[in-house]
Amino acid sequence: MKFIPYIAAAALCMTACTPGSEDAELGPLPQVSFTVTPMPNRPNKIIVENTTPGTFRWFWYNGVSTAHVGDRPKDTLTFAEKGEYVISLRAFGRGGSATASQKVAVEGIPNILKGGDMEAGANAHWTLLNTGGTQTSIQFVNGKLVFSNTGNSNGAIYQALTVKKGIDYIFSGKVTGNGATNSWFEIIIGTAAPVQGSDYSGNKFLSLNTWSNCGKAPFNGDINDIGCDGSGTGKGGVIRFDADGTIYIVIKAGSSGGTLGTGGIQLDDVRFLEEII
Structure with missing residues (x-):
């Protein structure tokens, strides 16, 4: 009999807590809208602001990455290169989410590196560096810079640039290869002038290194994504x-007890972008 009050209380709760037919319904999908404003004196930045009423969550897409790159009602999107981009906003309201898009023209930030497209005439901006010993073959071929060998070798190519204190620079470059063995492909950013006949060391910024397990299998993409060694690893260049x-x-490649692979390692679309201040 002592359980009867608890059973009665449970029955009362079941009656009182059951949702009724008059519960509020979901609202309509939001009619998404937003504004786009270039940031003054920052040609690679766009200010975006949600103008959709009744929304509580916002995902911004820059037309480059498939993932959202911002989640505030007013945000700033950054672009590395000049071009047209489709900016999208996915806004969430009581009725769910909807998306709107706008096409914008972005000036981008300047590439201070010369001859990075590796097309005809690009070699005029680069200096071949003999690092001592057997030289890696470094040639401009059909719009690519190709590093190749058939055995132990080393060698580099370099370009001098003037930089400013306290601002961001972004390095990027597309690398392609069929897989190397016992080899390295390094982007070194140093302050000492290279000397012919001597190896070059300094800030190894990005590297494909088969001993660190990258560059062994076929690859094709930005060295920022493929590289697995160096101070700039995981920093987006x-x-x-x-x-x-x-x-x-300084771009250096070679092998010790291996090769750079069939067809060598090809480099293209090299950029060193300077943030405008």
Whole structure:
């Protein structure tokens, strides 16, 4: 008999807590809208602002990445290169989510590196570096810079650039290869001038290194995504300098007990973008 009050209370709760037929229904899908404003003196940045009433969550897409790149009602989108981009906003309201898009023209930030497209005449902007010993073959072929060998070798190519203190620079470059063995492919950013007949070391910024398990299987993409060694690994190519001055972009490749693979390693679309201040 002592359980009867609890049973009665449970029955009362079941009656009182059952949803009624007059519960509020979901609202309509939001009519998504937003504004786009170039950031003053920042040609690679766009300010976006939600103008959709009744929304509580916002996903911004920049037309480059498939993932959303912002989640605030007012946000800033950054673009590395000049071009037209389709910016989209997915806004969430009581009735669910909907998306709207706008096409925008972005000026981008300047590429201060010369001859990065590797097309005819690009070699005029680069200096071949003999690092001592057997030289890696480095040639401009059909719009690509090709590093190749048939055995142990080393060699580099470089370009001097003037940089400014305290602003961001972004390095990127497309690398393609069929898989190397016991080899390296390095982007070194140093302050010392290269010397012919001597190996070059410094800030190894990005690297394909078969001993670190990248570059062994076929690859094709941005070295920022494929590289697995160096101080810039996982940083999207961003580097900042502590002083104004001259730096050297040195691209070095070679093998020790292996090769750079069939057809070698090809490099194209190299950029060193300077953030405008």
